[in-house]
Amino acid sequence: MKFEPALKSATLLRRYKRFLADVQLPDGSERTIHCANTGAMTGCATPGDKVWYSTSDNVKRKYPNSWELTETKAGHMICVNTAQANRLVVEAIKEGAIKELEGYPTLRTEVAYGEEKSRIDVLLQSPTREDCFIEVKSVTLLEDNDQGYFPDTVTTRGQKHLRELATLAQQGKRAVLLFAVLHSGIDKVSPAKHIDAVYNQLLIEAESLGVEILCYQASLSSEMMSINNRVLFSQFREKM
Template sequence: MKFDPPLQPATLIRRYKRFLADVTLADGSEVTMHCANTGAMTGCATPGDTVWYSTSDNPKRKYANSWELTETQHGHLICINTAQANRLVVEAIKEDVVAELQGYETLRTEVPYGEERSRIDILLQSPDKEDCYIEVKSVTLLEEDGQGFFPDTVTTRGQKHLRELGVLAQQGKRAVLFFAVLHSGIEKVSAAKHIDAVYNQLLIDAQALGVEILCYQTTLSSVHMSINKRVPFSQN
């Protein structure tokens, strides 16, 4: 995935109201930009961090600039635009980067499914294979020693998705939880039991039912992002 034109830098003043951030541009002016992230963004939004942003030419947008990446004062890059996770995984599957998800003929996104009226992020299908349902989650919470966690806040939506994936696995379909690691400092992933104990237990239950877990690291820069290599997942 390329940023065209490349992202531009600014300095974070504050993030607030979930979807807004005030920044100082390179010329010293202050502006408000859109923040496409509903999570806690722990460690991803410290005042003084470098914000890398894109600019839309859509005249109907209230805020033309969108916060895409954070460069922390420790030198880590983090993709905070959660919508990019699905795009990155779709691109990686189409380019056969994810060995575990190769060999399917069709790929669809946002397909309705399940008893709880969900939409699966990615559905892979082939006449000779069981349908493969993939739920994508972005991992940006780094605590220590390269250990990443998901979620960074209690997620009832994520809990619902785990229940839905478990039902699919029971029905004999292939169900995959894909953790897209969008933080350059994260080298391994675990469920955040200390943040959402219900999610952690549901993940244990889902694995027991046959839900697969894949974790892939992402290369991040102001000009390009791409899924690159698998990293370990460990259960608490």
């Protein structure tokens, strides 16, 4: 995925109201940009870090600029625009970068499914195979050197998705939870039991019922992003 037009950089001053951030441009002026991330963004929104933002050509937008990446003082690149996770996964599947998900000629997104009226992020279909239901979750919380965790806050929505996937697996369908690692400093991922114990338990139960867990890292830069590297997922590792 290439950024077109190219991203521009600024310095983060503050993030507020969940959807907004103030940045300082290289010329010293300040600007308010949109933040498409409603999560805690722990470690991803430190004042003084470099922000890379895109510019929309939609003249009706109140804030035409969107926060895409954070470049931390430690040199890590983080994609904070959660909407990009699904786009990166779809692109990777189409390009054959995720070997476990090859062999499906039809790909659909945001398809209604489940008893709790959810929408699956990606549905893969083939006339010769069982449908494959994929939920995508972006991982940006870095703790303990290179250890990543999901979620970064209590997520009732994520809990619902795990219940839906578990039900699909019980019905004999292929259900996949795909963690898209959007932080260059994360080399392995675990459920954040210390943040959301309910999610952790549901994940254990879902895996025991046959839900597949995949974990892929994205290569990130201010020019482009792509998913290309599978990383370790450790189910039972806990933060001490």
